[in-house]
Structures are given as C-alpha cells and as structure tokens.
Amino acid sequence: MQSPSPNKNHATLILQSALLCFFVFNSCSKSQSTPPAKYDGFFYANHPVDSDAIIIEAFFDPVCPDSRDAWPPLKQALQHYGPHVSLVVHLLPLPYHDNAYATSRALHIVNRTNSSATFCLLEWFFKQQFYNAPTQNMTRTAVVKEIVKFAAEGIGNSYSSALESGFSDRSTDLLTRVSFKFSATRGVYATPTFFVNGFSLAGAGSPLDYNGWRKVIDPLLSEKGKKREVPLHLFL
Numbered sequence: 001m002q003s004p005s006p007n008k009n010h011a012t013l014i015l016q017s018a019l020l021c022f023f024v025f026n027s028c029s030k031s032q033s034t035p036p037a038k039y040d041g042f043f044y045a046n047h048p049v050d051s052d053a054i055i056i057e058a059f060f061d062p063v064c065p066d067s068r069d070a071w072p073p074l075k076q077a078l079q080h081y082g083p084h085v086s087l088v089v090h091l092l093p094l095p096y097h098d099n100a101y102a103t104s105r106a107l108h109i110v111n112r113t114n115s116s117a118t119f120c121l122l123e124w125f126f127k128q129q130f131y132n133a134p135t136q137n138m139t140r141t142a143v144v145k146e147i148v149k150f151a152a153e154g155i156g157n158s159y160s161s162a163l164e165s166g167f168s169d170r171s172t173d174l175l176t177r178v179s180f181k182f183s184a185t186r187g188v189y190a191t192p193t194f195f196v197n198g199f200s201l202a203g204a205g206s207p208l209d210y211n212g213w214r215k216v217i218d219p220l221l222s223e224k225g226k227k228r229e230v231p232l233h234l235f236l
Contacts, residue, residue, distance in 0.1 A: 040182040042111055042118050044078060044087035053086040054220050057195040059188045060122070061094045062103040068126040070192040070207035077213035084221060089122070092183040092191050093176070099130040101176060102144055102167075106151050108175040109166030110159060117155045124154030196220070 041057070049055055058074065060067040078087055091107060093100035103125050111118040128150065135143050144167050152160040166172045186195070190205030196216060201208070208216075 036178045039088075040179055041088035041090045042107070042115070042122075044089065044119060049086045049088065050083065052224075053084055054081075054217060054224075055197055056085060056087045057090060058087060059090045059092045059183055059186075059191055059193040061092055061097055061100050061191040062107065062122060062125040063097045063100050063129045064094065064191045065129070066205060066207055067191045068129065071123070071126055073208065073210040073213060076210050077217065080214075081217060081221070085217060089119075090183060090188075091176070091179040092188055092193075093180060094191060099135060099143055099147070102140075102147055103130060104179065105167065105172055105176040106147055106163060108179070109163055109169075109172050110151070110155065112166070112172070112175075113159065113162045117159070120155050121151055124151065127154075 043049065056074070056078075058070070060071070074087070078085055091104040093104040107118060107121055107125075110121050130143070130147060130150075135146070138146070148160060148163040148167070151163055187200075188204070192207060193204040194201045194208065197220070201216065
C-alpha cells in the first residue's frame with residue numbers, strides 16, 4: 001500500500017486539531033452556559049447596590065499584599081461618601097499565591113454563614129497573610145486546618161464548625177470557582193483591580209490611595225448633582 005504523502009498527513013493533522021479545538025470549546029461553552037443563582041461578590045456593609053449610587057467593584061486576593069494595601073484607603077473613601085457609593089468585592093485567587101484559593105473559600109463559607117462577618121475575616125486575612133513561604137512545607141490538609149484555626153481566632157470560635165464542614169462541602173468550592181470565572185469574564189488578571197460604574201480604572205495590580213479615590217469619585221458626584229439641577233421642563 002502506498003504511504004500517504006507528507007502534504008496529506010499535514011492536512012489531516014490540521015483537520016484533526018481543528019475538530020478537537022471545536023469540540024473542546026463547544027464542551028466548555030456548554031458547561032458555562034448556566035449562570036450562578038446570584039450575582040458574584042460581597043456587598044460591603046450588607047448594603048444592596050443602589051441604582052442611584054456610584055458602584056465600585058473591587059477584585060481582591062486575600063493573600064495579595066497589594067490588595068491588602070488597597071483596602072484601607074478604599075474603606076476610608078466609602079466612609080467619607082456614605083450612601084452615595086456602593087461597593088462589591090469579588091475574589092480573584094491568583095494561581096501564584098499558594099493559599100489564595102483556600103482563603104477565598106473560607107470567605108465564601110463565612111459569608112454564607114453570616115454575611116456581616118465577611119469583611120471582618122477579609123481584614124483579618126489581610127493582617128496575617130498566608131503567603132507562600134510560611135506554608136510551603138505544609139500539606140494542603142494542614143494549611144486548611146491552620147486557616148480554619150486562624151479565621152476562628154479573628155471572627156470568633158463559634159465559626160469553627162461552620163468552617164470545618166464548609167471545606168468538605170462541594171458547594172463552597174463551586175462558589176469560589178464562580179468568583180474566579182467571573183473575574184475571567186471581566187478580563188481581570190491582577191489584584192487589586194477596580195471598576196467604577198462598570199468601567200475599569202487604570203493601574204490594575206496597584207493600590208489606589210485615598211486622594212486617588214477622591215479624584216475619581218468627586219467629579220462623578222458633581223456631575224450627578226448637575227443633572228439633578230436641570231429644570232424638568234427642559235425634558236417636556
């Protein structure tokens with residue numbers, strides 16, 4: 001039997017590769033076609049997003065030093081603007097931060113148990129970050145136990161059992177995956193990253209100080225005030 005020509009072999013490989021890519025893409029698309037039951041993210045101070053407020057979306061990694069540094073000035077800005085600004089925090093566990101996924105999962109567990117404790121735990125993780133080197137010789141099970149213990153120290157021992165059982169509950173794993181995938185759909189690849197009213201701010205991966213937030217938000221509030229002052233008869 002005559003062997004196929006090199007050109008024919010090459011064409012066959014291209015066709016096979018194209019078909020494989022099609023089936024993989026089609027399979028992944030189908031697996032992501034069902035949206036989550038609720039919008040991803042933690043609402044600061046349990047305030048629902050007000051349609052008349054300026055909406056900030058922050059993408060944080062609990063063990064990211066830059067996320068840690070970005071939180072105090074953002075919190076200060078939120079306290080300054082009060083109900084005029086709403087915040088939603090999304091978690092993006094970066095793959096090069098060893099314990100980002102486990103700490104993010106702990107936050108989802110606590111948020112499901114008592115949403116008023118979520119930001120207390122986030123701040124607690126920022127104070128003592130499980131960042132790579134201190135846990136590099138520990139097993140995953142040991143790291144999870146350490147995270148459970150540390151989290152309970154920060155927000156109360158009453159959360160210990162919820163945290164322990166939560167890490168065995170597949171639903172909390174899925175919630176953490178949704179957060180990661182949500183970040184991907186928004187094109188976010190670094191933490192911290194900020195969106196204001198749906199538009200990304202420059203400087204992804206770097207903290208924004210308090211004065212920086214004032215420069216972003218003050219003009220928006222001023223513009224909103226001008227729109228309120230427009231006489232109604234101009235629209236009639």
